[in-house]
Amino acid sequence: MPSVVIAGGGLVGSANACFFGQKGWIVDVYESRFDPRGNHMENGKSINLALGVRAMSTMKRIGLKEKVIHIGVPIRDQIAHFGDTKGKLKRLPVLNDDDFILTINRQELSQILINEAEKYNNVKFHFNCKATKFDLKSESLIVQNSDNLSTVDGDLFLACDGAHSSIRRSLLKAPGFNFSQKYSEFGYIDLSVNSTQQCDLKLGTHYSWRRRGIILVAIVNKDQSLTVSMFATFSEFESNLVGPVESVLFFKNNFYEIFKILGEDHIRNTIARNKPQAIISVQCSQHVFFDKLVLMGDAAHAMVPFNGQGVNCGFEDCLVLQEIMDQYEEDELEDVIKEYSKVRTNETNIINQMEWDVNLTLTSSVHGSLGWIREIRAHIKLLLCFIFPSSFTLAAFSREKYSEIARKAQIVEKCTSLFTNVFIVFIISVISLFWYCVLAVLWAN
Known part of the structure; x- marks a missing residue:
C-alpha cells in the first residue's frame, strides 16, 4: 500500500490521518507536542473552535458528525453589546432555518480525531517527534526525536504543522516559492472559567461586548463552563491590562456583566499567568512541491480568526483532497496533487485576504475618523x-x-x-x- 507522512498531529493532520487510514494507506503522523489525550492543558492560548458547513462536511465524511455535534454546542443566536448599549437577541444570519455554528473545545475535538484515526491499524502517531524540515535534495522528511535525527520517506507528504510551519520554512529556497506573513494589531487572551454559578448567559447563544479597540466574546459550554476570549489591540492590552490589579479594575468598569461571572481572583490570576497572544496571517504562492509535498491548514494559509474561517478552511483542505482522489486511480497521485494545487491554492488565498480585510475594518474603526x-x-x-x-x-x-x-x-x-x-x-x-x-x-x- 502507498504511504503518507504527515507533519503535525493537530486538527488538520489528524483529519488527514482519518481519511488516509480509511483508504488503507500506511500513515505516520509526527507531532512535536505531547499527546493531547493526556491531562495537559494549554491555558491562555486556545479559542473555542467555530465549525460551519465546511468543517461539518469534513466531519460527516470521516463519520464523526453526530459525535462532534453531541459534544459541541450549536449556536443559533447572538447578543452583541456595543459600548454601553445593551444588546438584543438576534438570529445568526443563516441561509437555512436549520443552520448553526457548532462551537467546540479545540482539545476535545483533537482527541476525537486522534482516537478515530487510531482505530485503523495502519495509522501511527509519533508524539514528541518534531518534523524539522523537508530535505529538498532527497525529497524526504527530517524528524527529530529527543537528540536523534532521522530521515522519513513516503509516497506523499502533508505539511500540517501550523502557522509557524518548520516544513514551510525549509521550502523558502525552493524556486518560485513566494511567502508572506503579517501580524494583526489585535492580540487575544483566553479568560475561560470552569464554573458559571449565578450566570445569566444562556447555552446556544454567542455573546459579544465591543468597545473601541476591544472585543470580548463569551460562550456557555455544555458542562456550564464559560469560554471567554478577549481580542484587543496590543496598545489596549498595554494600557489597561498592565498588571492583575489594573486588569480587575478595567473589567469592573467596562465589562461588569462578565466581571461578576469571572470574579476578581480569576481575572487577577489569569492575567498574571498568561500574556496576550499574537495573531498572524500567512499566504503562500504555492501549496504543492515536487508533486509529493502539500502544505495544508495553517501551514499554507493561517488567517485571522474574526470570522472563524481558519479551521473551516483547514478541514475543507482535507475534504477537497479526498474528493479529488475519488476522481483518480491510486497510481495517479501526481495528477491528484497537481489538480489539488490548481483547485485549492487560489481559493484559500482569497479567503485569507477576505479575513484580513475584516481585520483592517476593525483596525480602521479604532484609528479612523x-x-x-x-x-x-x-x-x-x-x-x-x-x-x-x-x-x-x-x-x-x-x-x-x-x-x-x-x-x-x-x-x-x-x-x-x-x-x-x-x-x-x-x-x-x-x-x-x-x-x-x-x-x-x-x-x-
Whole structure:
C-alpha cells in the first residue's frame, strides 16, 4: 500500500490521518507536542473552535458528525453589546432555518480525531517527534526525536504543522516559492472559567461586548463552563491590562456583566499567568512541491480568526483532497496533487485576504475618523443582506467557492458605495437647500 507522512498531529493532520487510514494507506503522523489525550492543558492560548458547513462536511465524511455535534454546542443566536448599549437577541444570519455554528473545545475535538484515526491499524502517531524540515535534495522528511535525527520517506507528504510551519520554512529556497506573513494589531487572551454559578448567559447563544479597540466574546459550554476570549489591540492590552490589579479594575468598569461571572481572583490570576497572544496571517504562492509535498491548514494559509474561517478552511483542505482522489486511480497521485494545487491554492488565498480585510475594518474603526460614514455603510450593507447574503453567511453556511463569495462581495461593496454616496449627496443637498431658504428669507427682510 502507498504511504503518507504527515507533519503535525493537530486538527488538520489528524483529519488527514482519518481519511488516509480509511483508504488503507500506511500513515505516520509526527507531532512535536505531547499527546493531547493526556491531562495537559494549554491555558491562555486556545479559542473555542467555530465549525460551519465546511468543517461539518469534513466531519460527516470521516463519520464523526453526530459525535462532534453531541459534544459541541450549536449556536443559533447572538447578543452583541456595543459600548454601553445593551444588546438584543438576534438570529445568526443563516441561509437555512436549520443552520448553526457548532462551537467546540479545540482539545476535545483533537482527541476525537486522534482516537478515530487510531482505530485503523495502519495509522501511527509519533508524539514528541518534531518534523524539522523537508530535505529538498532527497525529497524526504527530517524528524527529530529527543537528540536523534532521522530521515522519513513516503509516497506523499502533508505539511500540517501550523502557522509557524518548520516544513514551510525549509521550502523558502525552493524556486518560485513566494511567502508572506503579517501580524494583526489585535492580540487575544483566553479568560475561560470552569464554573458559571449565578450566570445569566444562556447555552446556544454567542455573546459579544465591543468597545473601541476591544472585543470580548463569551460562550456557555455544555458542562456550564464559560469560554471567554478577549481580542484587543496590543496598545489596549498595554494600557489597561498592565498588571492583575489594573486588569480587575478595567473589567469592573467596562465589562461588569462578565466581571461578576469571572470574579476578581480569576481575572487577577489569569492575567498574571498568561500574556496576550499574537495573531498572524500567512499566504503562500504555492501549496504543492515536487508533486509529493502539500502544505495544508495553517501551514499554507493561517488567517485571522474574526470570522472563524481558519479551521473551516483547514478541514475543507482535507475534504477537497479526498474528493479529488475519488476522481483518480491510486497510481495517479501526481495528477491528484497537481489538480489539488490548481483547485485549492487560489481559493484559500482569497479567503485569507477576505479575513484580513475584516481585520483592517476593525483596525480602521479604532484609528479612523468619519465614524458616521461607517455607520451609514453598515446600515446599507445590512439592508442589502436581504438580497445578497453576507460573505460571512456564505462562507459559514455553504461550500460555495471563496472566489465566488469574493465576487459577490465586490458587487455588494459597489452597491454600498453607490447608495452611501447618493445618501450623502442627498443630505448635503437638503442642508444646502435649508440654508439657502434661511438666507433668502433673511435677505428679503
